[in-house]
Amino acid sequence: MAEITGYLDRANLLLNQGRPKEAGDWVRKVLEAEPENDYALSVLSRCYLNTKEFDKGIDVIKKAIHIDPTEPHYHYLAAFGYYQKNERDLAQKYLQQAIQLNPYYAEYFGLLAYLCLDRNDFKEALKNADQGLSVDSENITCLNARSTALNKLKLTDDAIATMQNALAMDPDNEFTHVTMGWNFLEKGKHKNAAMHFREALRINPDYQNAKVGLKEALKSKIAPYRWLLQYGFWLRNKGKQFRWGFIIAIFIGVRIIIALSHETPGFEKIGILVAALYFLMVATSWIINPLANVFLLLHKEGKYALTDSEKWNAIAFAGCILAGAGVICLTAFTGDRDQSADYLVSGLILVSLCIPMGHMNFPVKLKRNSFSQWIEIALIVFALASVICALTGFSAIAIVFTIYLVLFVIYTWAKAF
DSSP, X not given: OHHHHHHHHHHHHHHHTTOXXXXXXXXXXXXXXXXTOHHHHHHHHHHHHHTTOHHHHHHHHHHHHHHOTTOHHHHHHHHHHHHHTTOHHHHHHHHHHHHHHOTTOHHHHHHHHHHHHHTTOHHHHHHHHHHHHHHOTTOHHHHHHHHHHHHHTTOHHHHHHHHHHHHXXXXXXXXXXXXXXXXXXXXXXXXXXXXXXXXXXXXXXXXXXHHHHHHHHHHTTSHHHHHHHHHHXXXXXXXXXXXXXXXXXXXXXXXXXXXXXXXXXGGHHHHHHHHHHHHHHXXXXXXXXXXXXXXXXXXXXXXXXXXXXXXXXXXXXXXXXXXXXXXXXXXXXXXXXXXXXXXXXXXXXXXXXXXXXXXXXXXXXXXXXXXXXXXXXXXXXXXXXXXXXXXXXXXXXXXXHHHXXXXXXXXXXXXXX
């Protein structure tokens, strides 16, 4: 018995030191001797959750729940696993069971507050965060959830005061710095946001959410990206149904104004202006992210925030534009009108290819791809085929280019939604 306790104590120590794989080895020794030890199963579940093996973690903690369904923390661990998998309904089901078994544990209310934030139910999130803080006024999860909810409700001063309180209690908490970073980023203060993301990465260099946040903060130095990011925050806070309705309403509104401009001479200039602004907004949304990745690739700090795939996105994006521009420039060196047209079309195709190349996942695989990735691969194939046909005078150019154009339209609309 003493040996079992020693193994579990060592496993917990290793978990607290951020060494979950080593901790798992000690827990397995316990389970070899006592396969029905529910506490050991919960520790093993935590090991899996810490290494992001969420399915394994959930399966193990369900075994522990089957052995002892009255232990609230087991239900919480299951809820946490489902939350990480974005299965919010199942997460809430297990979390409510945990709260029912023990309504005096602040961490449960903190996670429930984050579930409410994901549903854009900011008032309910604030209520749950406050309920958790009434149990433990220093709970970091509840303080962070409270700050985010206040920020979403435009109660900025209260949000800042909450985060200052959290940092005063634990100035080296990377989670708190990341929360502050995202709150500042949503308010358009990318310099303040970058400062907190850097601090989070100083504390924990492997914190993925801090890396993503720093990347967004650095990209926000580019004004159009900053504007689109703010637009994205605003749209995301409105909920999924509103997002669909808003985008469709804009499209229909633009079409109506353009139609009126054709029928009413007084509307002609307005129609042209609206159409131009709409096209500029759409085109910017297509290219701004890979363009920002090019900026980060050349940035002394930003290049370390990019993933390998994003680095290749930036290289491919810039490469397509340079190649396309080079081919278009060849039109100045030929006196043949037909040949100049072929160069122009080929160059424009290569330039347009920067959009799928700037968004696809690298390295490219030929199996288990998403629908979007398959279209991006098809676009590359038909774009290159169109260029070859155009430059060699092959008669199939019309068919191949039409297929490319149709796929390109489908792809850009799919990206918009």
